Amino acid sequence: KAGVTQTPRYLIKTRGQQVTLSCSPISGHRSVSWYQQTPGQGLQFLFEYFSETQRNKGNFPGRFSGRQFSNSRSEMNVSTLELGDSALYLCASSSGRGGGTDTQYFGPGTRLTVL
Amino acid sequence: SQQGEEDPQALSIQEGENATMNCSYKTSINNLQWYRQNSGRGLVHLILIRSNEREKHSGRLRVTLDTSKKSSSLLITASRAADTASYFCATDVGGNTPLVFGKGTRLSVIA
Numbered sequence: 001k002a003g004v005t006q007t008p009r010y011l012i013k014t015r016g017q018q019v020t021l022s023c024s025p026i027s028g029h030r031s032v033s034w035y036q037q038t039p040g041q042g043l044q045f046l047f048e049y050f051s052e053t054q055r056n057k058g059n060f061p062g063r064f065s066g067r068q069f070s071n072s073r074s075e076m077n078v079s080t081l082e083l084g085d086s087a088l089y090l091c092a093s094s095s096g097r098g099g100g101t102d103t104q105y106f107g108p109g110t111r112l113t114v115l
Numbered sequence: 116s117q118q119g120e121e122d123p124q125a126l127s128i129q130e131g132e133n134a135t136m137n138c139s140y141k142t143s144i145n146n147l148q149w150y151r152q153n154s155g156r157g158l159v160h161l162i163l164i165r166s167n168e169r170e171k172h173s174g175r176l177r178v179t180l181d182t183s184k185k186s187s188s189l190l191i192t193a194s195r196a197a198d199t200a201s202y203f204c205a206t207d208v209g210g211n212t213p214l215v216f217g218k219g220t221r222l223s224v225i226a
Binding site: 004033035042043045048055056058085087090092097098099100101103104106107108109111 | 146150155156158159160205207210212213214216217218219
């Protein structure tokens with residue numbers, strides 16, 4: 001099976017712009033989670049989706065949003081970018097209904113740089 | 116705040132030596148998982164240990180869990196240069212809440 005894929009791999013944006021990141025989970029996986037990783041804060045949970053429904057949301061401002069499509073692919077959007085949004089954004093999929101019980105399979109990440 | 120805290124933050128050893136990393140957490144858990152991340156890449160799942168288990172092995176990896184002390188350790192035996200990576204523990208506290216990751220231990224294995 002193909003692994004989790006994320007596009008694009010690298011992105012450079014300027015403050016105030018918006019960005020959309022895409023994640024395709026492993027075939028058959030219906031749960032997708034998003035994480036933000038920075039050197040200072042480590043891995044911070046953003047959201048989790050299962051069958052197009054958001055099951056969990058982390059403590060991030062409303063500028064961060066996401067969705068999941070019927071084919072389980074997911075997108076996350078960040079509007080009005082700030083310098084502090086520069087990070088590695090990781091997507092993970094799992095075979096269960098989500099939550100911490102499942103093993104997470106991570107994609108390679110999207111490196112976002114905000115100038 | 117992070118649920119899991121790894122210790123040490125960084126570890127440097129010679130190839131062939133054993134590496135031990137520790138994870139402490141604050142609340143009761145259903146399971147604890149360890150992940151590895153090579154520089155700037157995605158995380159790879161290593162092992163999951165449930166709260167009713169005390170020890171698990173996978174190849175050169177040995178994980179222990181002490182729920183009374185709210186701590187876990189990851190031992191990598193006979194380390195190799197390819198083991199150089201960051202290692203994270205992640206805890207599941209149940210209730211369909213997401214995994215919570217620690218900040219990781221950065222392991223350097225010198226050939």
